[in-house]
Amino acid sequence: MKSFLESQLVGPLAAMILVTVIVALTTERFLDANNLGNLTLQVSIVALTAIGSTIVIFTAGIDLSPGSAIALLTMVFAVTVKFWAVPFGLAVVFILLLGAFLGAINGFLTAYMRIPAFITTLAALSAFRGMAFMFNKGSPVFSVSRLLDPLFYGKVLGIPLPLYYVVFFYALAALLMRYTRLGRQIYAVGGNPSAARLSGIDVKRVQLFAFIIAGFMAAVGALLMAARLNSGSPNYGVGLELKAIAAAVIGGASLFGGRGNVLSTLIGALTITIVQNGLNLNAVPTSIQNVVIGLIIVIAVAIDMWREEISLIFQRLIPSRNP
Amino acid sequence: MERTGEPIWELIDIIKDFPGVRANDKVSIKLYPSEIHGLVGENGSGKSTLTKTLSGAHQPDSGEIRLYGELIRLDNPIVARHHGIATVFQEFSLVPTLTVAENIYLGQLPTRPGVPIVDWKKMREGAVGILAGLEIGIDPEVIVGNLPVAEQQLVEIAKAISADASMIILDEPTTALGIAEIEHLHGLLRRMKQQGRAILYVSHRLDEVVEIVDVVTILKDSRVVSTAEESKIEIEYIVGKMVGEEIKEHYPKVTNTSDTPILEVRDMWSEYRVNGVSFSLLHGEVFGLGGVLGSGRTEIARALFGIDPLTRGQIRLNDRLVEFHSPQDAIRAGLAFVPENRKFDGLFFNFQGRQNITIANLRALLHNGLLDLGKERNVSLSYIDRLQITPDADRKFVNFLSGGNQQKVIIARWLYSGADVFILDEPTQGLDIGAKIAVYNLINKITAQNKAVIFISSDHDELLAMSDRIGVVRSGKIVDIVDAKKLDKTELVRSSSGGS
Numbered sequence: 001m002k003s004f005l006e007s008q009l010v011g012p013l014a015a016m017i018l019v020t021v022i023v024a025l026t027t028e029r030f031l032d033a034n035n036l037g038n039l040t041l042q043v044s045i046v047a048l049t050a051i052g053s054t055i056v057i058f059t060a061g062i063d064l065s066p067g068s069a070i071a072l073l074t075m076v077f078a079v080t081v082k083f084w085a086v087p088f089g090l091a092v093v094f095i096l097l098l099g100a101f102l103g104a105i106n107g108f109l110t111a112y113m114r115i116p117a118f119i120t121t122l123a124a125l126s127a128f129r130g131m132a133f134m135f136n137k138g139s140p141v142f143s144v145s146r147l148l149d150p151l152f153y154g155k156v157l158g159i160p161l162p163l164y165y166v167v168f169f170y171a172l173a174a175l176l177m178r179y180t181r182l183g184r185q186i187y188a189v190g191g192n193p194s195a196a197r198l199s200g201i202d203v204k205r206v207q208l209f210a211f212i213i214a215g216f217m218a219a220v221g222a223l224l225m226a227a228r229l230n231s232g233s234p235n236y237g238v239g240l241e242l243k244a245i246a247a248a249v250i251g252g253a254s255l256f257g258g259r260g261n262v263l264s265t266l267i268g269a270l271t272i273t274i275v276q277n278g279l280n281l282n283a284v285p286t287s288i289q290n291v292v293i294g295l296i297i298v299i300a301v302a303i304d305m306w307r308e309e310i311s312l313i314f315q316r317l318i319p320s321r322n323p
Numbered sequence: 324m325e326r327t328g329e330p331i332w333e334l335i336d337i338i339k340d341f342p343g344v345r346a347n348d349k350v351s352i353k354l355y356p357s358e359i360h361g362l363v364g365e366n367g368s369g370k371s372t373l374t375k376t377l378s379g380a381h382q383p384d385s386g387e388i389r390l391y392g393e394l395i396r397l398d399n400p401i402v403a404r405h406h407g408i409a410t411v412f413q414e415f416s417l418v419p420t421l422t423v424a425e426n427i428y429l430g431q432l433p434t435r436p437g438v439p440i441v442d443w444k445k446m447r448e449g450a451v452g453i454l455a456g457l458e459i460g461i462d463p464e465v466i467v468g469n470l471p472v473a474e475q476q477l478v479e480i481a482k483a484i485s486a487d488a489s490m491i492i493l494d495e496p497t498t499a500l501g502i503a504e505i506e507h508l509h510g511l512l513r514r515m516k517q518q519g520r521a522i523l524y525v526s527h528r529l530d531e532v533v534e535i536v537d538v539v540t541i542l543k544d545s546r547v548v549s550t551a552e553e554s555k556i557e558i559e560y561i562v563g564k565m566v567g568e569e570i571k572e573h574y575p576k577v578t579n580t581s582d583t584p585i586l587e588v589r590d591m592w593s594e595y596r597v598n599g600v601s602f603s604l605l606h607g608e609v610f611g612l613g614g615v616l617g618s619g620r621t622e623i624a625r626a627l628f629g630i631d632p633l634t635r636g637q638i639r640l641n642d643r644l645v646e647f648h649s650p651q652d653a654i655r656a657g658l659a660f661v662p663e664n665r666k667f668d669g670l671f672f673n674f675q676g677r678q679n680i681t682i683a684n685l686r687a688l689l690h691n692g693l694l695d696l697g698k699e700r701n702v703s704l705s706y707i708d709r710l711q712i713t714p715d716a717d718r719k720f721v722n723f724l725s726g727g728n729q730q731k732v733i734i735a736r737w738l739y740s741g742a743d744v745f746i747l748d749e750p751t752q753g754l755d756i757g758a759k760i761a762v763y764n765l766i767n768k769i770t771a772q773n774k775a776v777i778f779i780s781s782d783h784d785e786l787l788a789m790s791d792r793i794g795v796v797r798s799g800k801i802v803d804i805v806d807a808k809k810l811d812k813t814e815l816v817r818s819s820s821g822g823s
Contacts, residue, residue, distance in 0.1 A: 178694075191672060
């Protein structure tokens with residue numbers, strides 16, 4: 001019972017179920033098969049990007065840049081495939097590597113140049129977006145490649161491909177965090193960097209790796225983003241970093257670092273997507289939607305900050321047997 | 324001990340319950356003016372609860388509090404302060420970026436008459452007066468963060484008693500202090516006592532307690548086991564009462580030293596106060612580093628462990644020249660470092676005991692490139708068993724463990740890493756007697772395996788008893804190396820403070 005209560009999945013899961021029930025009761029078209037299919041497509045880009053945001057947060061860092069990185073990467077991808085006639089497969093690999101490289105820049109500046117992650121990635125948020133506008137005179141590139149659509153709209157066994165990507169990458173991330181040395185070191189660095197260093201962990205290298213993972217996952221998100229409308233655009237991904245961070249925090253990742261479960265980030269991503277979907281179906285304007293997402297982030301972070309007090313309240317409710 | 328006159332404060336039959344635990348069970352204590360009253364007991368014996376009751380932070384569930392015989396309620400710390408109770412807590416409450424004077428007057432800044440503007444002149448003069456009254460020679464204009472920790476502690480005290488306090492409570496005031504500073508603090512306490520104030524002195528360091536207090540009340544399991552009138556001011560008596568049994572061997576030293584060196588340090592310099600250190604460490608030996616606060620003992624440890632880069636010098640490990648550019652290098656070569664501050668530098672509070680034990684040697688858990696979590700569990704349970712750590716430690720987050728268990732978890736980490744040379748920096752700080760003895764036994768266990776220990780401690784009795792040889796550190800240099808058996812405490816104090 002105790003481990004069930006302590007389990008990090010319970011809170012986020014309860015929140016998601018609550019949100020789902022509310023949306024389902026207030027919106028008749030929500031449970032429509034079409035809408036649910038859309039929902040899985042909508043959630044995939046946020047969910048995949050959020051894996052990287054979560055891992056950076058585990059190291060007590062923050063990544064504000066994936067939205068802009070995605071815009072830049074879709075533009076580079078579109079231009080290389082359409083105008084420079086780079087083979088499709090090669091371009092995909094190149095984008096994934098470029099994403100990792102963008103992450104490495106963030107990581108290098110944060111870990112080795114000791115610039116706070118918040119500042120580094122805020123700068124990157126601006127710079128990557130700016131670079132995205134340097135391609136194709138700042139105009140979107142449409143009809144990139146016929147090979148692109150199936151990446152997003154393809155189905156296997158009747159299930160859309162993005163769902164497979166989500167399952168694959170979350171499984172991989174869970175494996176990384178639970179069963180690898182790097183995963184454990186990421187938690188250690190986030191929990192206590194000084195103790196981590198004295199335990200023989202190369203703290204800077206671990207931080208660098210976390211950002212590389214984040215950049216790579218942004219590239220995965222970028223490929224899906226490009227495939228969705230078969231295009232690249234410097235306007236893609238605006239505000240995506242906030243949704244990704246919100247997904248992590250709703251999932252229970254502590255912004256202080258060291259605590260959280262990457263799988264619950266998926267629950268977090270689903271939660272915000274469902275909220276947004278519900279608002280969409282009820283024709284709530286985007287402006288209000290943005291306010292709602294802001295509120296959700298504040299509430300989730302408040303829960304993180306008050307975690308100790310909240311757990312104290314729980315301890316009082318459940319009297320301890322052995323003092 | 325006989326006491327005459329009227330007590331200022333009297334706590335009578337105080338009972339305080341917390342969920343699931345009775346922290347004070349009919350505790351009574353009388354506090355007289357011009358008296359330093361020691362309050363001792365193991366961790367969890369109820370000392371803090373009692374001091375918090377007297378400082379108004381806790382309300383007793385039953386019992387009486389009397390001031391000059393009159394029944395009184397201390398509803399909150401502000402009321403207690405108004406009645407002349409000043410409390411100096413273990414944790415600092417100073418703002419490091421403000422001056423000494425600003426800190427002393429924090430929360431009660433003097434203003435110009437009629438306008439809400441700070442009267443800086445009045446504040447400065449007031450601070451000068453307070454500091455002079457306590458004979459503390461610190462400039463009130465200095466930024467607190469630039470002062471050494473020991474002087475910060477004095478400012479903390481000055482701040483607490485800036486109000487006209489008749490009763491001063493000190494909770495573990497010497498944790499951060501070295502010998503000279505403790506002397507200074509004790510001088511200060513004696514002066515305050517002469518001014519007619521009552522002082523309640525809570526401490527783990529019994530050698531200091533017996534030196535400074537007039538009477539002592541001993542708590543065990545939430546009750547008074549020896550009142551101020553009964554207690555003898557002797558370490559053996561106090562320890563016996565605290566632990567509830569006769570402790571035969573306070574320092575269970577086992578000598579395992581050999582004559583082959585494991586580590587040889589020659590002319591080691593670093594940029595951080597290590598100025599030409601040379602010594603050798605033998606297999607099975609405990610080499611103590613003695614010296615005052617700031618003498619460079621911790622810096623020697625840091626330089627050895629690859630934290631601070633060497634600017635000169637040689638380190639030979641098992642007759643091979645080694646160079647450590649980072650703690651990683653040092654750990655790989657077989658060094659271990661138990662840092663002075665286990666909360667900031669040692670423990671991962673986001674991990675359970677299990678992951679805290681294995682973190683320095685994850686490589687050994689790899690199986691086909693992945694962590695073998697089943698093996699990790701076995702490793703954890705086996706060290707918990709061998710080191711007699713509480714069995715819960717395996718699955719409990721380490722902030723829920725006692726200080727002694729936390730320290731054992733860190734030592735287990737280094738035993739699992741396969742270290743041969745253990746650097747222990749103040750490993751018993753803040754631990755109660757039982758936990759200290761457990762750490763001493765672990766030191767014996769380490770040396771029995773032919774491994775060696777570099778032991779840094781400000782507790783001179785402990786250092787003398789547990790070391791085989793002692794290096795006296797002064798200004799970043801080992802000025803003398805002596806056989807611990809041939810040294811006594813006064814000599815050690817004298818040579819480490821630079822006297823001849």
